[in-house]
Amino acid sequence: MSAGVPIWRCANCRAGYxxxxxxxxxxxxxxxxxGRVHEAVVEEVSVIRHMIGQENWQPRRIASVxxxxxxxxTVGLRDESGPGAVIELFEEGTAPFxxxxxxx
Amino acid sequence: xxxxxxxxxxxxxAYTRRPEPGQTALHFMRDAVVxxxxxxxxxxxxxxxxxxxxxxxxxxxxVDLAWKLxxxxxxxxxxxxxxxxxxxxxxxxxxxxxxxxxxxxxxxGGDATGLAGYAKVAANYNTATQKHLSPLGHGGPNGVYxxxxxxxxxxxxxxxxxxxxIAIAQxxxxxxxxxxxxxxxxxxxxxxxxxxxxxxxxxxDCVPVVAGAQAIVVARRDRAPKGRPGVRVRAHRASYNxxxxxxxxxxxxxxxFSKELWQEAGVRSEDIDVASIYDDYPTMVLAQxxxxxxxxxxDLARFCRVTIGERRFPMNTWGGMLSxxxxxxxxxxxxxxxxxxxxxxxxxxxxxxKGARLAVATGYGMTMYRYGGTAAAxxxxxxx
Numbered sequence: 018m019s020a021g022v023p024i025w026r027c028a029n030c031r032a033g034y035x036x037x038x039x040x041x042x043x044x045x046x047x048x049x050x051x052g053r054v055h056e057a058v059v060e061e062v063s064v065i066r067h068m069i070g071q072e073n074w075q076p077r078r079i080a081s082v083x084x085x086x087x088x089x090x091t092v093g094l095r096d097e098s099g100p101g102a103v104i105e106l107f108e109e110g111t112a113p114f115x116x117x118x119x120x121x
Numbered sequence: 122x123x124x125x126x127x128x129x130x131x132x133x134x135a136y137t138r139r140p141e142p143g144q145t146a147l148h149f150m151r152d153a154v155v156x157x158x159x160x161x162x163x164x165x166x167x168x169x170x171x172x173x174x175x176x177x178x179x180x181x182x183x184v185d186l187a188w189k190l191x192x193x194x195x196x197x198x199x200x201x202x203x204x205x206x207x208x209x210x211x212x213x214x215x216x217x218x219x220x221x222x223x224x225x226x227x228x229x230g231g232d233a234t235g236l237a238g239y240a241k242v243a244a245n246y247n248t249a250t251q252k253h254l255s256p257l258g259h260g261g262p263n264g265v266y267x268x269x270x271x272x273x274x275x276x277x278x279x280x281x282x283x284x285x286x287i288a289i290a291q292x293x294x295x296x297x298x299x300x301x302x303x304x305x306x307x308x309x310x311x312x313x314x315x316x317x318x319x320x321x322x323x324x325x326d327c328v329p330v331v332a333g334a335q336a337i338v339v340a341r342r343d344r345a346p347k348g349r350p351g352v353r354v355r356a357h358r359a360s361y362n363x364x365x366x367x368x369x370x371x372x373x374x375x376x377x378f379s380k381e382l383w384q385e386a387g388v389r390s391e392d393i394d395v396a397s398i399y400d401d402y403p404t405m406v407l408a409q410x411x412x413x414x415x416x417x418x419x420d421l422a423r424f425c426r427v428t429i430g431e432r433r434f435p436m437n438t439w440g441g442m443l444s445x446x447x448x449x450x451x452x453x454x455x456x457x458x459x460x461x462x463x464x465x466x467x468x469x470x471x472x473x474x475k476g477a478r479l480a481v482a483t484g485y486g487m488t489m490y491r492y493g494g495t496a497a498a499x500x501x502x503x504x505x
Contacts, residue, residue, distance in 0.1 A: 036249045036490065042365040063267035064320045065260035069330070070240030077258040081268045081491065088367070091268070091491060093257035112256035 021053030033087040057082035126218035129345040130161025131459040136333035146177035146233040149334035157336035170196030170223030174206035174451035196223035204486025207454030208497035214339040231334025232449030267319035283425035284403035285312040295440025297471035302446040331446030335455035356385035359497035370492030375412035386500035390414040397457030397482040400441040454484035465503040
């Protein structure tokens with residue numbers, strides 16, 4: 018697990034992307050600086066209660082979030098954070114996850 | 122306007138939730154090809170072109186399928202655009218016939234992945250899914266469109282039952298379609314009581330995976346069976362990666378070409394008699410219908426409760442994929458086109474929309490990361 022989630026920021030226009038692009042859709046720049054974003058605001062949440070082809074599936078929470086200073090991305094939620102909550106982002110392998118920044 | 126090319130035949134295989142052992146996608150596709158050729162009154166040797174889309178072909182390609190079908194061709198294409206593949210292939214086939222590249226083109230889609238096979242497809246749909254979504258246990262497209270549905274419900278003030286109106290109306294149509302996998306009546310109580318799959322989507326909001334195949338024959342109009350009204354395409358448009366996944370998914374690529382589509386067709390959205398709107402989820406039916414201008418004032422709630430709920434507009438009259446089943450998005454999209462053709466030729470049996478002369482059909486697909494990135498649509502017309 019590593020803190021934050023990578024974002025690819027266009028060296029020319031500074032727009033941030035996730036996942037990694039090859040060319041910037043805004044300015045067509047081809048050079049990106051890899052940074053990390055650490056916080057996001059939860060916008061929508063779903064609970065995945067059933068998965069095709071899986072038995073003994075345990076429900077999992079996913080969320081669409083707006084990364085601070087960055088793009089929207091889909092993360093796995095590791096707590097009960099809901100829409101409007103500010104979460105800390107972290108990465109497991111190549112997948113983004115989050116949990117409440119200041120858990121009660 | 123396509124002046125020379127027309128859709129001259131349609132055919133499909135049986136649809137089934139659970140294929141027999143040894144029954145592969147190729148068997149279903151063969152059955153669809155035989156049915157479409159019979160409908161078009163052509164022999165396999167008459168075909169000069171083929172376009173195919175299927176998750177089940179690999180490691181084969183389109184030319185291997187041509188070999189297995191015994192087709193020697195001068196025009197060949199393989200499409201990978203998921204739920205819009207059927208509509209994409211239609212556009213390519215029409216242009217092939219119009220330009221003389223081929224006089225007769227078979228369009229084919231089908232799959233028989235089974236549930237386990239579909240789970241593999243969903244988990245490995247593209248690099249973004251493999252790396253960034255599957256490890257979350259995101260549930261495949263159900264999870265992706267659950268998040269889109271939440272946005273849509275909030276933005277347009279929808280209630281859960283609004284999606285139910287679409288599922289229930291389509292089930293009524295499916296009862297009149299012998300090929301539909303689910304034909305038993307569905308009540309609002311049953312809809313609302315169904316188990317959640319991915320909040321807020323429940324069982325009847327999610328397209329059921331089936332095995333099956335669809336085929337369409339496009340050819341010069343003079344190749345059409347005698348004594349049957351022809352179906353020509355007044356306009357066709359497509360869109361690929363319309364917003365770099367930076368929007369909210371509540372608009373689709375159809376919004377980029379809708380105005381042009383109607384202008385080229387020379388008709389208005391309110392002139393349409395019957396619509397086939399790609400329906401992997403009611404959420405995306407509403408998004409596409411809205412982009413097409415079929416929903417006055419962007420009032421999605423009224424469209425669900427009144428237009429569909431009171432059966433004022435015939436949409437997805439074969440039951441849609443939500444009731445007929447989805448044999449992969451490729452063939453699912455072809456089914457909507459086939460139904461539009463049958464309706465315009467007044468061959469839709471019990472589900473015939475009286476006097477249908479104009480239809481619109483769409484395709485939508487390729488869940489790239491946060492929502493689908495491909496879309497296509499056509500306006501079809503009965504020609505005496």
